[in-house]
Amino acid sequence: xxxxxxxxxxxxxxxxxxxxxxxxxxxxxxxxxxxxxxxxxxxxxxxxxxxxxxxxxxxxxxxxxxxxxxxxxxxxxxxxxxxxxxxxxxxxxxxxxxxxxxxxxxxxxxxxxxxxxxxxxxxxxxxxxxxxxxxxxxxxxxxxxxxxxxxxxxxxxxxxxxxxxxxxxxxxxxxxxxxxxxxxxxxxxx
Numbered sequence: 001x002x003x004x005x006x007x008x009x010x011x012x013x014x015x016x017x018x019x020x021x022x023x024x025x026x027x028x029x030x031x032x033x034x035x036x037x038x039x040x041x042x043x044x045x046x047x048x049x050x051x052x053x054x055x056x057x058x059x060x061x062x063x064x065x066x067x068x069x070x071x072x073x074x075x076x077x078x079x080x081x082x083x084x085x086x087x088x089x090x091x092x093x094x095x096x097x098x099x100x101x102x103x104x105x106x107x108x109x110x111x112x113x114x115x116x117x118x119x120x121x122x123x124x125x126x127x128x129x130x131x132x133x134x135x136x137x138x139x140x141x142x143x144x145x146x147x148x149x150x151x152x153x154x155x156x157x158x159x160x161x162x163x164x165x166x167x168x169x170x171x172x173x174x175x176x177x178x179x180x181x182x183x184x185x186x187x188x189x190x
Contacts, residue, residue: 033073036071036073037073037110040070040071040073040074040108041108041117043068043070044068044077044106044117044119046066047066047068047077047106047157048106048121050064050066050159051106051121051125051159051167051169052121052122054159055121055122055123055161055165056122058161059161060161060162060163060164061160061161061162062160062161063158063160063161064158064159065156065157065158065159066156066157066159067154067155067156067157067174068130068154068155068157069152069153069154069155069174070130070131070132070153070154070155071152071153072111072153073110073111073112074108074109074110074111074131074132074153075087075091075092075109075110075131075132076091076092076095076108076109076129076130076131076132077106077107077108077129077131078091078101078103078106078107078109078127078129078130078131079101079102079103079104079105079106079107079121079126079127080101080103080105080116080118081102081103081104081105082105083105083107083118083120084115084116084118085103085107085116085118086109086115086116087116087129088101091129091131092131092132092133092134093134095129095130095131095132095133095134095153096133096134098128098129098171098172099128099129100126100127100128100129101126101127101129102124102125102126102127103125103127104120104121104123104124104125105119105120105121106118106119106121106125106127107119111132121167123164123165123167124165124166124167125166125167125168125169126166126167126168126169127168127169127171128157128170128171129171130153130157130171131153132153133153153173154173154175155172155173155174156172156173156174157169157170157171158170158171
């Protein structure tokens with residue numbers, strides 16, 4: 001009888017150890033997600049500041065270059081006409097195709113959130129949708145998987161004040177460390 005009691009304590013100890021390891025791992029993963037989301041929101045806030053700066057200061061033709069990296073947990077950064085407007089249903093296709101939207105609110109939406117987070121911008125914007133592209137393989141996702149890294153969607157942005165109340169933002173995928181040439185001739189809107 002004494003041997004059975006000892007085995008019961010051993011089994012209970014193993015089960016409690018596994019529960020402790022599982023709970024600790026889940027807490028660490030959640031903390032990593034929170035830190036990653038805060039970094040994304042900081043980049044988003046910086047983008048909003050640069051857009052407001054382009055709207056209020058400088059003249060027509062003023063340009064600013066930025067780069068932004070988004071993990072796959074960020075659905076999209078886009079412009080909207082209302083602070084609670086969700087991105088279009090086919091936003092991942094728009095990101096892949098480099099389509100533009102028009103609006104006065106700069107918004108970000110994460111896959112795990114239903115309501116987007118938006119900032120009012122002091123002028124109209126034409127903005128290329130950026131975020132997680134459609135499920136089709138892109139050069140960025142292929143390179144990330146080959147290097148063993150988690151997929152990051154990096155974009156190089158050109159903010160161009162084209163009128164006194166209009167800022168046009170053109171974004172192209174950033175692959176590696178080479179900065180691409182950006183032209184502002186394409187103005188496809190959705």
